Amino acid sequence: MAGRTIVVTSGKGGVGKTTTVANLGTALAKKGYSVVMIDADIGLRNLDVVMGLENRIVYNLVDIVEGKCRTEQAMIRDRKLKTLHIIPAAQTREKDAVKPEQMKALCGELAQEHDFVLIDCPAGIERGFKNAVAGAQQALVVTTPEVSAIRDADRVIGLLEANLLKDIHLIINRLNVKMVKKGDMMSTADIVSLLSVPLIGVVPESEEVVVSTNRGVPLVHERGSRAGAAFQKIAARLNGENVPFDDDQDGGFLSRVKRIFGG
Amino acid sequence: MLGRMRDTLPFVIKADREGFLLIVNGEIPLPDLLEALRTKLEESKAFFQNSRMILDLRRRTFDPDEIHAVRALLEQAAGVELAEVRLGSSNGAFFRWAGAVLGVKVSLEGERERAAAAPQEPPPGAEPPLVVRQTCRSGTRIESPAELVILGDVNPGAEIIAAGDIVVFGTLRGVAHAGAEGDRSAKIWALHIEPQQLRIADVVALPPRGRKPKPKRYEVAEVKGDLIQVVSY
The missing domain is CATH 2.160.20.70 (Pectate Lyase C-like)
Known part of the structure; x- marks a missing residue:
């Protein structure tokens, strides 16, 4: 069994990579898949906090590549889901403590035993980015509907393509449908046309995200959360399920498509 | 900015159907030419390895010593074979040289007419888009x-x-x-x-x-x- 390794990246910081990894990982594990999430942001680890597993860390990613522990020893199991694990980043080390080849070997090893390996990429396009991308077969680029985030996403997509990572999908995070309708925010269609990468999902802006991050419980566990539902849909699409794009939530993207086809 | 970069090289190498085309510009002294060429060949040794090169001297007067030196350098620096030498229409030097080797005056029939009828070539150094x-x-x-x-x-x-x-x-x-x-x-x-x-x-x-x-x-x-x-x- 060989699983898929997927890197979640963005270029710009603070657009929701870690939230995306935590929610997609949780949603996939809820479907019964075996999932490992790797926090590749060495020196600025976050994923463990978002997952509420901060106090269980003994070993980390750098310990694995330096041979100080076995891979399984650094894998922390989720509090709720038995098939969900995270490998935390080292907080007290630098990004160059890991080499791209080591990351590649680790991802290959994990993919042998798990269905999905999700890599939480650090912001920026330097060493940390190269490490995170090295072992991935597939990339999810997260952007918010802001010009600066889109610019960085564009750059990152160019770098991914140059790294021969061609399976790239786009997630638009924190879309505010009201603002798009008023013309104060770039619409989904504008962003997709500029970045020319297939869209895999749109997550609406929501205060719930802040609450869930602070509580350490991913949103996909909450019933009735729209952002959580959006992440569940993305997870389903990642899994190859055909989930239609919901008009209202996706900021009028589909209504435009419908208009084009006269529907 | 681009122009200056291009002018620093005393020659241009272009890909041609039959191999590479080495166009030598102007009247640069031979040692300078050879040195620049050696640097270029060593930089891109793998690229030129075992290829064929056509020496284009249409922008420069013919000089047999120069051809010998360039040929030896191509061979030694990157294993490049000198396949052909192209001379300009003002190739009087070639005939003088051939004449000196043979001890007879050498001339070319109809040279002038053909030069006049030949289609205008694009200026050497003009790059493709x-x-x-x-x-x-x-x-x-x-x-x-x-x-x-x-x-x-x-x-x-x-x-x-x-x-x-x-x-x-x-x-x-x-x-x-x-x-x-x-x-x-x-x-x-x-x-x-x-x-x-x-x-x-x-x-x-x-x-x-x-x-x-x-x-x-x-x-x-x-x-x-x-x-x-x-x-x-």
Whole structure:
């Protein structure tokens, strides 16, 4: 069994990579898949906090590549889901403590035993980015509907393509449908046309995200959360399920498509 | 800027159907030529390895010693075979040399007539246009010593620079600089021009604020007076 390794990246910081990894990982594990999430942001680890597993860390990613522990020893199991694990980043080390080849070997090893390996990429396009991308077969680029985030996403997509990572999908995070309708925010269609990468999902802006991050419980566990539902849909699409794009939530993207086809 | 870079090399190497074409420019002293050529060959040794090279001396008077020296250098530095020597129409030196070797006057029948009837060749050193078959994303910088054709979009944060015209078969949203060596008659063509900045030769233009309507077919930017104007078609 060989699983898929997927890197979640963005270029710009603070657009929701870690939230995306935590929610997609949780949603996939809820479907019964075996999932490992790797926090590749060495020196600025976050994923463990978002997952509420901060106090269980003994070993980390750098310990694995330096041979100080076995891979399984650094894998922390989720509090709720038995098939969900995270490998935390080292907080007290630098990004160059890991080499791209080591990351590649680790991802290959994990993919042998798990269905999905999700890599939480650090912001920026330097060493940390190269490490995170090295072992991935597939990339999810997260952007918010802001010009600066889109610019960085564009750059990152160019770098991914140059790294021969061609399976790239786009997630638009924190879309505010009201603002798009008023013309104060770039619409989904504008962003997709500029970045020319297939869209895999749109997550609406929501205060719930802040609450869930602070509580350490991913949103996909909450019933009735729209952002959580959006992440569940993305997870389903990642899994190859055909989930239609919901008009209202996706900021009028589909209504435009419908208009084009006269529907 | 591009021009100066090109002028520092006393020769141009172009790919030809039969191999590489080595065009020697002007009257540079032989040792300088050989040294520059050796550097170039050693830089790109793997690229030239075991290829065939045609020595084009049409911009330079014929000199047998030079040919011997270049041939030896090609062979020794990168295993390149000298396949052919092309001389200019003013090849009197060749006939004098051949005459000296043979001890007889050597001349060529009908040389003048053929030279007059020969079609005008493009000036040596004229580069072919550069064609880029993908979208230029943020952070990309593309320079062309001639015309530049982009088959895709140019996104914000990308820079494209050409000594001649620029043609974008897509939307131009980044920075474009046509006529970068000072040619004010260069133009920028695109399906849609919505740039961060346009430059033609030494003229710089910022687009007006706010969105403008999309053109029906295409747009062209050119210098009119001292300003860059974009006209939609």
